[in-house]
Amino acid sequence: MRALAVEEHASLTARLLTLFDETLPTLVVPPSSTAHLSALVELKSGVGGQEASLFVADLLRAYECAAHKYGWKATVMSSDTLDQGGFRDAILEVKGERVYDLMRWESGVHRVQRIPLTESSGRIHTSTVTVIVLPLSEDQSQPEKDDLFSMDEVKLEVMRSRGAGGQHVNKTESAVRLTHIPSGITVSMQDERSQHQNRRRAFQILRARLMDRKMTQDVVERRDARRKLVSSADRGEKIRTYNYPQDRVTDHRIGMSIMNLPAVMEGGGLCDFFEALEHSHYHDCLEEVLNS
Amino acid sequence: MPAVPGLPAATARLFTLLKQLIGAQEARNEIRWMQEALTQPVAPFADSTDLKTMLRRRLNGEPLQYILGNQPFGPLNLLTRPPVLIPRPETEDWTIRLSERLLSWSEPPASLLDLCTGSGCIPILLCHLLPSGSLHATGVDVSEIAVQLARDNAALCDIAVPPEGTAAPERSGTWKRNTFLPLLGNISDPAFMAAGGLRPPYDFITSNPPYITKRDYDSLPPSVRNWEDPRALIGDPADETQSYRDTQGLTFYHTIADLLANPTIKLLRPDGRVVLEVGEGQASAVAEILDRKAHMKDIEIWKDPWDKERTVVGRT
Numbered sequence: 116m117r118a119l120a121v122e123e124h125a126s127l128t129a130r131l132l133t134l135f136d137e138t139l140p141t142l143v144v145p146p147s148s149t150a151h152l153s154a155l156v157e158l159k160s161g162v163g164g165q166e167a168s169l170f171v172a173d174l175l176r177a178y179e180c181a182a183h184k185y186g187w188k189a190t191v192m193s194s195d196t197l198d199q200g201g202f203r204d205a206i207l208e209v210k211g212e213r214v215y216d217l218m219r220w221e222s223g224v225h226r227v228q229r230i231p232l233t234e235s236s237g238r239i240h241t242s243t244v245t246v247i248v249l250p251l252s253e254d255q256s257q258p259e260k261d262d263l264f265s266m267d268e269v270k271l272e273v274m275r276s277r278g279a280g281g282q283h284v285n286k287t288e289s290a291v292r293l294t295h296i297p298s299g300i301t302v303s304m305q306d307e308r309s310q311h312q313n314r315r316r317a318f319q320i321l322r323a324r325l326m327d328r329k330m331t332q333d334v335v336e337r338r339d340a341r342r343k344l345v346s347s348a349d350r351g352e353k354i355r356t357y358n359y360p361q362d363r364v365t366d367h368r369i370g371m372s373i374m375n376l377p378a379v380m381e382g383g384g385l386c387d388f389f390e391a392l393e394h395s396h397y398h399d400c401l402e403e404v405l406n407s
Numbered sequence: 408m409p410a411v412p413g414l415p416a417a418t419a420r421l422f423t424l425l426k427q428l429i430g431a432q433e434a435r436n437e438i439r440w441m442q443e444a445l446t447q448p449v450a451p452f453a454d455s456t457d458l459k460t461m462l463r464r465r466l467n468g469e470p471l472q473y474i475l476g477n478q479p480f481g482p483l484n485l486l487t488r489p490p491v492l493i494p495r496p497e498t499e500d501w502t503i504r505l506s507e508r509l510l511s512w513s514e515p516p517a518s519l520l521d522l523c524t525g526s527g528c529i530p531i532l533l534c535h536l537l538p539s540g541s542l543h544a545t546g547v548d549v550s551e552i553a554v555q556l557a558r559d560n561a562a563l564c565d566i567a568v569p570p571e572g573t574a575a576p577e578r579s580g581t582w583k584r585n586t587f588l589p590l591l592g593n594i595s596d597p598a599f600m601a602a603g604g605l606r607p608p609y610d611f612i613t614s615n616p617p618y619i620t621k622r623d624y625d626s627l628p629p630s631v632r633n634w635e636d637p638r639a640l641i642g643d644p645a646d647e648t649q650s651y652r653d654t655q656g657l658t659f660y661h662t663i664a665d666l667l668a669n670p671t672i673k674l675l676r677p678d679g680r681v682v683l684e685v686g687e688g689q690a691s692a693v694a695e696i697l698d699r700k701a702h703m704k705d706i707e708i709w710k711d712p713w714d715k716e717r718t719v720v721g722r723t
Contacts, residue, residue, distance in 0.1 A: 196435055273712040279687040280713050281497045282619055282640050285470045285631050286429075287436070289496065305432075308440055309479030310496050310712070311503070 144400040149330075152215035153251040155192070155323045156207040161224065163242020166231040168201030170244050170357075174225060175205050177380045178218075184383035187211030192316060193306045206320065208251065215250045220368075220392035222248045223352050229359030239360060243353075249323035250330060263325040270294040273310065274303075293317045300324050355388070364388075369395050414458075421462035428466065437471055438462070444475045468629045481532045485560050490636035491553045494528040497711040498615055498684055501718040502529050504709065505613070505682055506536040512680055513610045515541035516582075520605065520674070522594050522614040522663060524548045525639055527557030527587065529613050534566045534585035543569075543582065545605065546589040549638060557589035571604070595662050600672055608676035612667070615684040616659035618642040623656070623686075642686070656686055660693045664700035667723070679723045690716035697721040 156178055160167035175191070182189035187209050194205040209218065225244045230237055274290035290305035291313045302324070304317040355366045357376065364379045365372040371391050378384040414422060426434040441461045464474050472478040472493045477486055480494045481503055487493050509517060515538070521530045524546030534542055548554050561568050567584045592599040619640045624632065631640070638644070642656030653661065660683065666674050667681060675681060681703065685693045690708045697703040703721030711717035 196439070198431075198435075271712075277713050279623070280711060280715055281495055281684065281686055281717065282492065282615075282617070283623065283627060283631065283686070285472065285493050285495070285635065286628070287433075287471060305436065306439075307479070309481075311481050311499060312479060 139401075143404050144397060147213075147216050149215050149219075149250060150213050151253075153208070153210040153253060154215045154218050155249040155251050155320060156209060156218065156221065157204070157247040157249065158202070158207070159204045159245045159247075160202070161243035161245050163227075163240060165197070165199055165201065165233060166227075166240050167242040167244055168197050168199075168203055169231070170225075170227045170242055171202045171205055172200070173227075173380055174244055174246070175202070175207060177385050178207055178209070178221075180381055180383040181385040181389065182209050182211070182214075184386050185211060185214075185217075187214055192320075193304060210251070210253070215248070217386075217389040217393055219248050219250075220354075220389065220396070221246050223354035225355050225357065226353055227357045227359070229357075247327075249320075249327045251319070251323050252326065263322055263329065264295055264297075268296050269321070270296060271314070274305065289313050291317055293321050295321055295325065298325070298328065366392070368392070418459050418462065421459060421466060424466055425462060437465065440471070440475065441465075468633055470630045470634055473634060480528050481536065483532060483535055483564050485526055485528055485531070486556060486563060487526065488552065488556050489634055490639075491550065491556050492525045492635055492639035494526055497713070497715075497717050498528060499532070500712050501682070501684065501709055502532045503536070504718075506533050509533065509537065509611065510541060517542050517610040518606075519544040519611040519613060520607075520609040521546040522612065523616045523639070523659070524557055524589060525550075525553050525615070527560045527589055529615065530587045531557075531560055531564050531566055533613075534561075534587050535564055537585060539585060540583045542585045544585070544587045545609075546587065547592045547594055547605075548589065549591075549593045550636060551591055553636075553639075554589045554591045557587075561587045561589070594659075594666065600666065600669075605674075607672060607674045608679065609674060610676060610679050612663070612675055612679070612681040613683075614659075614663060614681075616642070616663065617644075618656045618659065618684075618686040618689060620654065620656040621645075622654075655692065656689065657692060657696065660685075660689075660696050661700070664696045667697075667701035667703070675723050677723055681721050681723075683719045684717060685719055687715055690719055693719045694721075 158171045158174055160171050179189045188211060190208045192206045192208045195203040197203060223246060225246055226241060227244070228239055228241050231240050234240065270293070272292045272294070274288070274292060277284050277286070277288055287308055289308055289310040290303065291310060292301060292303045294301045300321060302317045302320045304313040304320070307313045307316065354368055355364065357364050359376060362376045363372050363374055364376055366388055369391055371388065373379055373384055373387060375384065422434065422438055425437065429437070438458070441458055445458060461474050465471060470493060472487045473489050477484050478494050480499050485494055519530060519533065519542060521544060524530065525548060527546050530544035530546050534544060546557055548557065558568060567582065567586045569582065569586045569588050571588065571590070590604050592604060594600065617638065617640050619627070619642055621641060621643060624637070624641050643653050643658045663681070663683065666672060681697065683693060694706045694708060697706055697719065701721070703723060705722045707720040708716050709718040709720065
């Protein structure tokens with residue numbers, strides 16, 4: 116009898132904990148309004164020169180691996196390649212279920228500490244890469260009817276002069292630049308051979324930037340962004356360190372470390388951070404609800 | 408994601424030469440496009456299978472579009488094959504613009520004749536962009552290679568090619584799809600126009616005829632002059648059969664205006680539209696030819712994205 120009770124006690128406690136930890140929050144916290152969004156992940160090399168550019172390439176691959184693990188579709192949309200290796204900047208398009216919700220916490224400064232391949236004296240360098248995750252809406256069938264901007268607020272420029280143009284020239288000149296006049300946001304795109312495609316992609320990025328801006332403003336206005344929330348507001352904040360000599364990746368916001376760096380960089384291990392951060396966000400939301 | 412670093416030494420040397428030839432930024436783009444093309448399933452007409460060969464051909468002045476075997480045109484990716492004129496972004500721009508207005512000008516199904524069709528890019532993109540069964544296009548070109556390429560492009564883009572010599576699709580009423588029929592013929596040859604391969608009157612005439620003056624032609628970039636068909640470029644061919652002695656690159660516009668004005672051919676229906684691409688600085692002269700010779704009304708001039716007057720539109 117006693118044994119039975121002990122056994123039942125254990126299983127009931129476990130169930131209670133599950134209910135409390137996982138089921139309750141989902142009932143109390145309103146469902147995410149951004150669950151349907153995909154994402155554009157922008158990576159920019161920060162301090163550290165070429166080493167930072169090399170880390171842009173490494174981080175890009177780490178995101179691709181993580182996306183692959185979730186069955187998301189990741190495409191490099193734009194990149195500024197350097198001859199010495201790495202990228203000055205890059206934009207990764209990631210499409211799938213809950214992409215934005217899980218990846219939005221990646222926005223911020225990522226710090227890498229390692230001995231660069233180019234460093235002969237074996238000194239450890241510290242470099243940074245800035246990541247910005249933008250919401251990407253799949254439904255772009257009618258750009259004219261977009262509430263984020265109207266077409267007459269956007270100046271479209273084709274880059275450079277083609278001389279006489281037309282039959283006189285068969286050089287590829289497909290670069291375009293968009294300027295959203297009210298906000299001053301500009302987007303340049305030159306990665307595709309087709310001007311049509313570059314234009315489509317530039318509009319996609321512009322739309323993502325404007326949606327990001329709108330969402331940030333909404334958050335501020337609703338005042339539900341408390342200090343503890345890992346909000347998208349502060350992108351200058353150092354959020355994570357990748358320490359190669361110590362084989363460790365640490366997220367500074369939740370104090371979480373993973374002690375197997377290759378697993379994070381090449382094995383999709385970033386997913387663990389995504390989920391831990393999303394979980395922490397859940398708890399913050401829950402706290403919000405309970406305090407209000 | 409292919410990156411430039413890590414190239415074998417010989418390829419890296421060729422890449423350095425390309426940067427000197429066309430600029431670092433352009434060269435980086437082009438090598439990336441070459442690398443991307445190499446990861447695609449082999450294109451049916453591209454014959455380069457490695458980066459080194461591609462770079463060598465490019466350094467030899469060959470247009471990138473011939474090396475890769477295709478060129479994006481709107482949402483399509485059309486085949487390119489020397490020496491057929493490579494579709495230009497200016498043409499892409501006005502064709503997309505035309506697609507947005509075409510059906511407001513004419514009740515579907517509309518019929519369209521594209522003169523000097525080349526790769527077929529104009530009618531094929533229109534067929535692709537307009538609703539099913541709303542457009543039946545015919546293209547004419549003097550080059551056999553061009554007509555074959557236009558046919559291959561139609562097949563590639565899943566545009567129906569009706570059999571030659573049967574009733575025009577727009578009249579038979581059985582075609583639920585858009586159609587494009589490329590024909591071999593010389594529009595300057597009265598015999599061809601009278602032979603009955605065409606079925607006028609059409610609702611629309613489009614054309615990107617050769618418009619480069621002989622003087623301009625001699626100083627064109629080598630990638631144009633040495634590789635693309637002069638018959639697609641030179642506006643005033645040194646041809647005995649031509650009845651004009653124009654030197655402004657306008658001969659084909661005169662030919663087209665005469666065809667439009669010809670009362671026996673009746674190429675364009677009343678209230679039909681003609682849409683012509685023109686070279687830099689030719690728009691007002693072409694507008695005048697349409698006005699004076701073909702008595703066209705409501706003549707509009709459209710600018711291209713580079714702010715050049717590029718397209719002349721008239722109404723019968």
